[in-house]
Amino acid sequence: MTISASQVKELRDKTGAGMMDCKAALKETAGDMEQAIDWLRKKGLSKAAKKSGRTAAEGLVGVATEGTKGAVVEVNSETDFVARNEGFQGIVKGIATVALTTAGDVAALAAATLPSTGKSVADSLTDAVATIGENMQLRRTACLSVENGVVASYVHNQVADGLGKIGVLVALESTADVAELAKLGKQIAMHVAAHDPTPAAVRTEEIDPALVEHERKFFSEQALESGKPAAVVEKMVEGRIRKFYEEVTLLKQNFVMNPELTVEALVAQASKDLGAPVAVKAFVRMVIGEGIEKEVSDFAAEVAAQAGL
Incomplete structure (x- = not known):
């Protein structure tokens, strides 16, 4: 034929x-x-x-927001080249939108239908592997929501709308004007992208007490080595703990756009300006390939091995 x-x-x-x-x-x-x-x-x-066995540490983080709800996903590929593929970008964008309905559950998202293909997210990625020629994986997802207010987003190193290397969501609870809240939320999201609060705590009381105690003990031992009096050592330790809180707590950090203000002071000022209390309920910061151990290939060694040298 x-x-x-x-x-x-x-x-x-x-x-x-x-x-x-x-x-x-x-x-x-x-x-x-x-x-x-x-x-x-x-x-x-x-x-x-x-x-499927090949390391996928590149790819894209995708974000999607819808009023009082926002979602972020990480979809990995083997190379950064694929992240610039429009087909791959379309899939990640679609997955992020579907993630708004799956409450941060990876298994539920993988099983959900992707409208653009009519198949599950998992099957759609499998088909894309065959078409594009690289291993791809849905690695993680998170979802934030508030009763009143907004979930704002920011994408760093953006390659297309809502797609990039770092994705941030910030949930603001308030009855203030939604448009103004969205502006504030984006500013805070940009701050989170630049100054990663790790562990992800909004307030000091959210930090694991065991971690605080560990840091306090470490600082105490360090200060005692100075030979200073106990009262001075105590003040030194408290100062180091305050500094620790400033490093790992969002509200205690100096705001990246105006270091003279803490994020807490920024939110307090916004509450006055908008005429309604504003509370940062939660945030998520997702970085592509974070925590994945990338394979380092020695090309010369591979060639020598294949040549039997």
């Missing part, structure tokens, strides 16, 4: 598969387009399975 160039092009446009693979698929299925798509999908799934 003769397979026309137009048939090959149509199949390639629909699947993103290589020209020779498309031609082979059409020959195997006697020119039936739908069967050829399935044939390629089966072949692609086999390839995708082999790729």
Whole structure:
């Protein structure tokens, strides 16, 4: 049976598969387009399975907000090149939007339907692996919501709307004007992107007491080595604890856009200006590849090994 160039092009446009693979698929299925798509999908799934073991530490963080709710997702790929692929960007953007309905549950998000494909998020990523040719993984997701107010977002190193290397959500509870709250929320989100409060605590009382006690003990031992009197040592330790809170607590940090103000003072001023109390309820900061141990490849060693040297 003769397979026309137009048939090959149509199949390639629909699947993103290589020209020779498309031609082979059409020959195997006697020119039936739908069967050829399935044939390629089966072949692609086999390839995708082999790729699934490769380290995926690049990719994109995607954010989506809808009034009082916001979601952030991390979808990994093997190379930064794929992050610039419009098809991959579209998938991540779609996944972030779906994440608004899954309350920060990765398993629920993976099983949810992606509207653009009509398939589950997990199956859509598997298909994308076959088409794009790299391992891809939905790694994590988080969702914030408030009863009144906004969930604002900011994306750092943005490659497309709502997609980049660092994604931040900030939940503000207030009955103040939503547009003004959104501006404030974005400013705080930008601050969080620049000055990572780790562990992720809004207020000092949210920090694990065991961690505070550990730091206090460390500072005490350090101060005692100075040989200063106990009263002086105590003051030194309290000063170091205050500094510790400033480093790891969002509200105690100096605001990146105006270091003369703490974030707490910024929010207090906004409450006065907007005529209604404003409270930072929570925040999420997600960085692409954070915590993933990347494989370091010695290309020369690989070549030598293959050559038997």
